[in-house]
Amino acid sequence: MTAALQPGRGVVLGRHYLPSRVDEVRWGWLPNAAAEAVLEVGAGETVTIDTVSHEGLLEDQGRDPRAYLAQFGVDEVLDDVVEIAASTLSNTLDDGPHVVTGPIRVPSARAGDVLKVDVLDLAYRVPYGFVSNRHGFGALAGEFPEDHDSSPTRHIDRIVSTGTVSHFSWVAHVGGRDLGRIDAGGGRHVQFPLHPFLGLMGTAVATTDAVPSVPPGDHGGNIDIRHTGVGSTLYLPVLVDGALFYAGDPHFAQGNGEVALTALEASLRATLRLSVISAADRAGVLGPLTNPVVETGTHWIPTGMDSDLDEAMRKAVRHAVDFLHGRFGVPRSVALAYLSAAGDFEVSQVVDAVKGVHCMIAKADWTSWH
Incomplete structure (x- = not known):
């Protein structure tokens, strides 16, 4: 298998670099107005963020990523994944699943401005990911998962619990394209093209209350819009001075709807440019909108x-x-x-x-x- 892109190793394209350190991430929660920034980035500067997928870390997967991934023949696990899973960070099925990295302060950003996030590069940190379906969630909650007892739905997945069904996907390189490949049983597999993006990018909400990571909103957050890949721009309202930008929930692929509950969840090294559009200039870009807008080519x-x-x-x-x-x-x-x-x-x-x-x-x- 391709070597994992470990923290601090490999190419870092941004002027700044932010790994997902245990004491600088939130698990299931977003930064709020009182959050302390873990990095400061000037307007127009670039930052490379090592984002972490939650799949393989969660309680219903044993919260032991080395043991969980070993079932699928994975022998090198990301160091930050292992450290987060082994930490004292609390995460239960009642919390959001996302590992949220940040926040990043942009000093010149003021409430009422717009943070312009250009997605410059997304590098696979691992050559695999998961698509998961959990009870009570997804478009067909109450119908799926159809296996209510967590007996193995794939012959090599013996750790998953609480009725969760997690399908492992390798990354295959075929004809110059990157494809996800899922075992369909009987020696068969289904494959589909990869289009990586960050499902979660946002700015801090103007509150000191706890902010869960699952529901998106005017702040952005877990918007899960598949068009926010390389070459796109995400416009986010700045709700507190400094913006306090954060990122997470990396995907290798997602269909519109994300109907099972997750997309193909997998860790990415993201390089972004953070710029500020002043309140005076925002109308010429977004009209009167005060919620997220995506722009592609x-x-x-x-x-x-x-x-x-x-x-x-x-x-x-x-x-x-x-x-x-x-x-x-x-x-x-x-x-x-x-x-x-x-x-x-x-x-x-x-x-x-x-x-x-x-x-x-x-x-x-x-x-x-x-």
Whole structure:
């Protein structure tokens, strides 16, 4: 197998480097306004973050990643994964699962500004990952997992408990492409293309209360939008001075909806550029929006989030109308007509308590606008 990309080893592309140290991560919780920054990064500077996947660390997988991964022939486990699992950090099935790295303070960011996060590089730290389905979660909660007693659903997974089903996936390199490969039994396997991204990027909420890692919101957080891969930009509202940016929940691949509960969860080394758009300039970029927006080379992607999927859809439509009206001055009725004719609304995820819908607005449709 390919060697693991251990903390502090290998290529670090960013000006700054942030590993996932036990005393500088949160497990299941996000930084709030009172959080102490673990790193300071100037506006426009780059940072490389070693993010850690929670899969293989959790209680229902034994909280012993070496033993758990040995079942699948993995003989080199990430040092930070081992240290976090062996630490006194509390994490139970009632907590969020995510290992959250940060926060990073951007000194010039002020509440009301926008933090612009450019995703420059995402390197695989390991050549494997997991897709998991747990009782009470996922699009088919109550129907899946169909095995309620945690008897092995894969012939080599003997540690998993509490009815969880975790499917191990190797990374295969075929025809110049990276593919995930899952054992389907009978000597067969199913494979699919990889498109890595960070499921969780956000800014601190303006509260001193504890903030769980699972539900996303206007702060970003666990938005699980598959389009936030290399070359994309995520715009996040700055809610407290310094922004206090954090990242986690790395994925190798995800389908829209993330219906089982997790995507293909696996650790990534992410290189990001953190820039600040002032409150005075934000309207020219995002219109009046005060919630996350994604930009790719081909699309603008406003978001909508709510515990009710229908309301998440309505919010996504409202935000897409606001974006087009605010950025281009197009009449609101025309914006709605355009979205009905050409906007693509996709379900980001339905598994994070707060559900997500995002709208794909093709930039090509607006190249001649004046």
